Amino acid sequence: MHRDVYVDPDVFETEMQRIFMRTWVYVGHDSEIAEVGDYKRTFVGTEPVILTRGADGEPSVVVNRCSHRGAAICLLPRGNATGFRCQFHGWTFGLDGELLGVPYSEEAVDKDELSLASARVESYRGFIFASFNPDVPPLTDHLRDVLPYIDRFVEHAGEYPLRVSPDANEVVYDANWKMQLENNVDGYHLSFTHQSLFGVLQKRTGRQPRYVTGASDGEARVDAFPNGHAVMDLRAVATDVLRERLDIVPGAPAPGADLDTYFGIENAEDLYLASTGPPVNISISPNLNLGSINICEIHPLAVNRTRVVLRPLLLDGAPEDINRIRLRYHEIGSGPAGFVQPDDIEMFERVALGLASEDVEWIQMTRGRERETTVDETHRFSHVSDETPQRGQYRWWREMMGG
Amino acid sequence: MTPQPPLAEAYELLAREAHLLDDRDYAGWLELFAEDCLYWMPVDPLAEDGALRLNVFYDDKAKMRDRISRLESGSAYTEEPITLTSRTFSALQLESDGDGPLLVRSNFQLVAYRSGDQRVLGGRYRHRLVREAGELRISEKRVALLGSDAPQRPMTFVF
Numbered sequence: 001m002h003r004d005v006y007v008d009p010d011v012f013e014t015e016m017q018r019i020f021m022r023t024w025v026y027v028g029h030d031s032e033i034a035e036v037g038d039y040k041r042t043f044v045g046t047e048p049v050i051l052t053r054g055a056d057g058e059p060s061v062v063v064n065r066c067s068h069r070g071a072a073i074c075l076l077p078r079g080n081a082t083g084f085r086c087q088f089h090g091w092t093f094g095l096d097g098e099l100l101g102v103p104y105s106e107e108a109v110d111k112d113e114l115s116l117a118s119a120r121v122e123s124y125r126g127f128i129f130a131s132f133n134p135d136v137p138p139l140t141d142h143l144r145d146v147l148p149y150i151d152r153f154v155e156h157a158g159e160y161p162l163r164v165s166p167d168a169n170e171v172v173y174d175a176n177w178k179m180q181l182e183n184n185v186d187g188y189h190l191s192f193t194h195q196s197l198f199g200v201l202q203k204r205t206g207r208q209p210r211y212v213t214g215a216s217d218g219e220a221r222v223d224a225f226p227n228g229h230a231v232m233d234l235r236a237v238a239t240d241v242l243r244e245r246l247d248i249v250p251g252a253p254a255p256g257a258d259l260d261t262y263f264g265i266e267n268a269e270d271l272y273l274a275s276t277g278p279p280v281n282i283s284i285s286p287n288l289n290l291g292s293i294n295i296c297e298i299h300p301l302a303v304n305r306t307r308v309v310l311r312p313l314l315l316d317g318a319p320e321d322i323n324r325i326r327l328r329y330h331e332i333g334s335g336p337a338g339f340v341q342p343d344d345i346e347m348f349e350r351v352a353l354g355l356a357s358e359d360v361e362w363i364q365m366t367r368g369r370e371r372e373t374t375v376d377e378t379h380r381f382s383h384v385s386d387e388t389p390q391r392g393q394y395r396w397w398r399e400m401m402g403g
Numbered sequence: 404m405t406p407q408p409p410l411a412e413a414y415e416l417l418a419r420e421a422h423l424l425d426d427r428d429y430a431g432w433l434e435l436f437a438e439d440c441l442y443w444m445p446v447d448p449l450a451e452d453g454a455l456r457l458n459v460f461y462d463d464k465a466k467m468r469d470r471i472s473r474l475e476s477g478s479a480y481t482e483e484p485i486t487l488t489s490r491t492f493s494a495l496q497l498e499s500d501g502d503g504p505l506l507v508r509s510n511f512q513l514v515a516y517r518s519g520d521q522r523v524l525g526g527r528y529r530h531r532l533v534r535e536a537g538e539l540r541i542s543e544k545r546v547a548l549l550g551s552d553a554p555q556r557p558m559t560f561v562f
Contacts, residue, residue: 077552165457167446167447167456167457167552168446168552169446169457170552170553170554170555171555171556172554172556173556173557193480195478196476196479196480197473199472199473199476200469200472200473203472248469250463250465251454251463307554309554311457312457320455323455324454324455327456327457327461328461330457331457331459331461332466335459336555336556336559337459337460337557337558339469339470339479341557342480342557343479343480343481345556346480346481346557347480
């Protein structure tokens with residue numbers, strides 16, 4: 001792959017138009033706007049938008065820009081409102097963007113024409129997506145091959161409905177946005193970039209943690225699906241390691257404790273072990289990573305600047321101690337002071353530093369090309385440490401950027 | 404009955420902590436804390452209790468030791484090369500209900516320098532102090548960072 005894909009500002013501008021404005025982009029989870037009037041300030045690519053829950057209970061996505069002189073009308077990250085009022089000249093809008101009022105208006109105002117621009121909105125199992133492309137295929141067509149994985153992710157803790165933490169861990173880094181998307185389905189880097197986490201686990205548990213080793217990884221595999229989606233299925237290698245991670249969670253039940261008594265429910269062990277997630281990592285192009293028990297939003301800011309928003313998933317109606325442990329589990333790795341995410345970011349930035357070389361133009365992304373299995377034109381799978389997912393992401397990227 | 408120590412004693416403890424951290428004497432830093440302790444930074448800087456909220460970090464003593472062993476492992480790559488820090492604190496205010504633990508509130512500024520990049524971070528500390536065998540120790544340190552709820556570059560050094 002050519003270095004321009006990560007460093008050329010013109011490529012970035014084209015991506016915003018041809019990818020982010022043309023496909024489905026993740027904007028939020030149902031539980032973030034649970035009540036009528038709830039809103040979330042967010043972005044579709046670099047387009048500022050507001051996700052709202054209207055009086056009819058339906059989510060809307062409107063552009064966060066007054067139709068009069070262009071001021072942003074929503075500044076808070078989230079809240080509840082009956083509508084939005086631009087503080088510049090007092091224009092008011094409904095939750096679905098309808099223009100409601102224009103102060104001192106003596107001439108007729110075309111309220112339809114001057115309502116806030118809005119995007120198409122569809123959702124699947126609580127995940128809300130928006131598209132500015134009126135001709136985009138239905139969301140479930142776009143996600144088709146990853147739907148069973150999303151189902152598994154949503155059902156990882158049984159019947160409890162998922163609820164995101166309203167607070168989020170946010171980081172910003174000086175490198176390209178696609179680094180974060182690729183990273184979620186990169187089995188190759190785990191044992192190297194995250195060596196320090198495995199060191200902590202070994203020190204605490206006295207056992208050598210196994211993970212992706214490159215050789216005997218059993219059924220663990222990666223899949224590249226149509227439309228740039230990809231999956232890394234770690235069940236075969238991760239289950240024991242994840243259990244060990246629970247042992248280092250602050251305030252976790254002591255090893256050997258009676259879990260039913262501790263949590264006050266029957267069969268508590270399954271629910272407790274579910275605190276580590278499915279374990280399957282899902283990358284949904286262009287901006288959503290699911291993995292562990294997190295929803296990760298990727299926000300491109302510039303060709304070499306990216307904002308990442310991570311929210312852990314809690315369980316509605318589960319014992320308080322289960323959700324407390326899920327929060328503590330998430331905090332071990334995630335956020336700007338976590339034991340995992342900062343090291344990924346460091347590597348993204350080292351790539352950005354290395355790509356300053358104009359003399360060497362090409363990036364290698366060939367691992368597993370010979371041994372991967374081709375199911376059809378758009379679906380391939382391979383060993384968990386292969387770069388099959390990344391090649392799939394860029395096949396779709398090239399298709400989107402080409403036309 | 405915990406007699407209220409004079410301001411000077413609390414100041415001396417916080418100053419010692421600041422120097423230990425800027426010197427990266429983490430073993431010495433850990434000794435300042437009671438065995439049953441909490442070192443935490445809420446995402447919401449106004450959060451009083453972080454147990455059921457999301458935090459930037461929420462460490463008991465065991466996780467504080469994990470944090471330090473990771474930092475010193477040579478493979479925590481955000482700290483290779485290391486971040487140099489210099490911190491100041493001021494505006495100490497003591498609060499005690501007479502026989503409970505002592506709360507010390509202060510403001511801090513922390514300058515962090517790494518690889519040509521210098522950042523200034525600021526906020527408020529709240530230390531909860533207990534007396535153990537005559538020694539004043541930290542049982543809780545809350546770091547309310549300005550912008551803890553906004554995107555931050557990695558901050559894997561100790562606050």
